[in-house]
Amino acid sequence: MKAVGVKDNRELIKKIEEIGELVRVKKEVDWDLEVGAITRRSSELRSEAVLVENIKDYPGWRYIGNHLASFSRVACALGLDPNTDRRKIGEVYLERIRKPIKPVLIADAPCQQNVIMGDDVNLFDLPAPMVHDGDGGRYLVTGALRVTKDPDSDWVNWGTYRNMVHDERHLGGLILPSGDMGRMYYGSYVPKGKNMPVAIVITPEPISYMIGMTPVGVGVSEVDLVGGVLGEPVELVKCKTIDLEVPANAEVILEGEVLMPEYGVDEGPFGEFTGFRTAPRLARSVFKINCVTYRNDPIVGVANMGMPVDDGDAVCAVTWAAQIKKDLQDQRIPVIDVNWPPETCSLMVIVSVKVPYSGIASRIGNIIFGGAPLGAYLNTVIVVDETVDALDLGQVMHALAAQCEPTRGINIKRNEITNPLNPCLSLEDRKWMRGNKVVYDCTYPVSWHKQKEVPPKVSFKNKVMYSEELQKKVIENWHKYGFKKG
Amino acid sequence: MSNEYVAFIEDPGVIYQEVEMAFSIQELTPKNRKMKYRSRYVKAAIFPNPKKGKDDILWLRYLQGERYPKPFGVKILEELGPFEIKEKSVFTA
Numbered sequence: 151m152k153a154v155g156v157k158d159n160r161e162l163i164k165k166i167e168e169i170g171e172l173v174r175v176k177k178e179v180d181w182d183l184e185v186g187a188i189t190r191r192s193s194e195l196r197s198e199a200v201l202v203e204n205i206k207d208y209p210g211w212r213y214i215g216n217h218l219a220s221f222s223r224v225a226c227a228l229g230l231d232p233n234t235d236r237r238k239i240g241e242v243y244l245e246r247i248r249k250p251i252k253p254v255l256i257a258d259a260p261c262q263q264n265v266i267m268g269d270d271v272n273l274f275d276l277p278a279p280m281v282h283d284g285d286g287g288r289y290l291v292t293g294a295l296r297v298t299k300d301p302d303s304d305w306v307n308w309g310t311y312r313n314m315v316h317d318e319r320h321l322g323g324l325i326l327p328s329g330d331m332g333r334m335y336y337g338s339y340v341p342k343g344k345n346m347p348v349a350i351v352i353t354p355e356p357i358s359y360m361i362g363m364t365p366v367g368v369g370v371s372e373v374d375l376v377g378g379v380l381g382e383p384v385e386l387v388k389c390k391t392i393d394l395e396v397p398a399n400a401e402v403i404l405e406g407e408v409l410m411p412e413y414g415v416d417e418g419p420f421g422e423f424t425g426f427r428t429a430p431r432l433a434r435s436v437f438k439i440n441c442v443t444y445r446n447d448p449i450v451g452v453a454n455m456g457m458p459v460d461d462g463d464a465v466c467a468v469t470w471a472a473q474i475k476k477d478l479q480d481q482r483i484p485v486i487d488v489n490w491p492p493e494t495c496s497l498m499v500i501v502s503v504k505v506p507y508s509g510i511a512s513r514i515g516n517i518i519f520g521g522a523p524l525g526a527y528l529n530t531v532i533v534v535d536e537t538v539d540a541l542d543l544g545q546v547m548h549a550l551a552a553q554c555e556p557t558r559g560i561n562i563k564r565n566e567i568t569n570p571l572n573p574c575l576s577l578e579d580r581k582w583m584r585g586n587k588v589v590y591d592c593t594y595p596v597s598w599h600k601q602k603e604v605p606p607k608v609s610f611k612n613k614v615m616y617s618e619e620l621q622k623k624v625i626e627n628w629h630k631y632g633f634k635k636g
Numbered sequence: 637m638s639n640e641y642v643a644f645i646e647d648p649g650v651i652y653q654e655v656e657m658a659f660s661i662q663e664l665t666p667k668n669r670k671m672k673y674r675s676r677y678v679k680a681a682i683f684p685n686p687k688k689g690k691d692d693i694l695w696l697r698y699l700q701g702e703r704y705p706k707p708f709g710v711k712i713l714e715e716l717g718p719f720e721i722k723e724k725s726v727f728t729a
């Protein structure tokens with residue numbers, strides 16, 4: 151088996167530099183807000199990824215930011231041509247996750263080239279950035295994986311979460327009760343009064359990062375999917391102090407344990423992927439770190455989530471869309487396409503469907519919102535029919551304006567689980583993760599007679615308006631007519 | 637030279653005279669710059685209108701991060717630990 155995707159960040163950095171999508175900053179950059187400002191501006195300008203090679207106070211360390219913040223960079227990570235169409239990227243990804251490959255264990259791993267144990271651990275020896283002014287503290291990246299194992303099965307969960315530095319040995323962060331990690335922690339460890347072993351993988355390999363960002367459900371081990379997407383088994387190495395395995399080619403590993411809920415410490419606020427700083431400062435879970443291992447010449451990822459488009463937006467547009475499409479296909483919904491627009495920060499999804507029966511939009515909404523934990527993140531599902539390209543936001547906006555009748559087409563689902571970072575909710579609702587969701591049905595009722603009641607779309611592509619033969623003739627003669635565009 | 641700290645509270649605007657409280661602070665001017673933002677749990681007196689260059693400064697932030705425009709003075713009375721431990725609800729994130 152030969153890998154089709156990139157095996158580590160260094161390989162990705164080389165590839166995206168070759169296509170002109172990486173800037174190497176040799177000037178000294180301050181971890182205290184400056185790197186946050188750089189990565190944020192780079193996201194908002196849709197600018198290059200950035201490799202900072204000179205961090206103030208931290209010689210020998212480097213930062214990488216926005217290395218997956220565009221479809222071309224995601225394509226590179228998957229081993230595809232950088233100009234691969236977004237739709238094709240999604241198709242390839244979906245095909246590969248349907249063929250998981252189990253990982254392999256290796257003895258000597260790059261991520262363990264340096265080892266620090268016990269009382270020698272000092273999290274301030276790592277260049278945790280202060281990402282935004284007013285954040286609750288310094289964050290050892292939002293793009294870090296947490297690796298946890300279910301004690302009652304062979305399920306290993308990988309998920310990306312933020313981790314705030316409290317002091318030399320302790321981090322704090324969210325554990326969503328509705329999330330995969332939360333269900334493991336609250337379901338299996340808290341009832342037994344046992345701290346949960348956890349490995350925090352800082353700057354994981356690109357594909358591990360991509361899939362770690364994608365909730366895939368209870369009992370599904372992300373590492374197998376990573377192998378499928380990579381095209382070969384992921385190399386894992388056993389942790390030094392806990393019974394967990396971590397990606398061998400990651401940059402930094404923190405080994406420790408999640409303490410029981412009675413040991414909570416205020417964490418946050420933090421500017422987040424929804425484009426706002428939303429989750430209130432609250433007592434949250436504490437992670438005690440007992441061992442740090444890292445590669446030589448290590449790189450810390452700065453995942454500065456916020457207004458689009460950043461790593462999370464571009465990656466989720468591929469991976470979350472594929473996961474939703476898979477979930478719908480598994481339920482035999484005749485889905486044509488799923489668009490997770492990067493501009494909507496994982497709060498909205500658009501589904502195009504060949505309408506098979508009444509209520510299809512509501513059924514799609516139920517499957518998506520009910521498919522924990524992905525469904526918890528979303529506010530809005532828009533369903534369009536096969537005449538609308540779900541990936542064309544202009545067409546979707548037209549369908550929303552022209553085909554979504556307010557009394558028939560707006561289906562509000564009340565008292566649902568939501569995510570605490572949801573910016574449209576009140577502070578109280580964000581704390582308790584409760585909210586309402588909506589499905590916009592932009593399809594025509596199946597009871598409408600196609601020729602007598604459904605309005606024909608006035609479009610060049612509509613064979614009712616222009617026959618196939620005429621369309622072909624016009625296309626063939628397009629440039630002969632004198633047109634330069636199209 | 638004065639030390640500077642930051643803390644997060646519900647409403648900084650209610651502090652209009654000296655008050656003593658136990659709360660978490662973060663260091664803004666440690667000797668070793670790498671330790672900036674390290675958490676401490678202290679009992680301290682907080683007061684408005686600190687004397688520049690004489691009193692230690694405390695910047696208060698609202699819980700969503702915005703800084704209150706005026707600094708406060710702070711006198712640390714007792715070190716209580718690295719951070720304040722609270723029970724975390726199993727229903728919240």
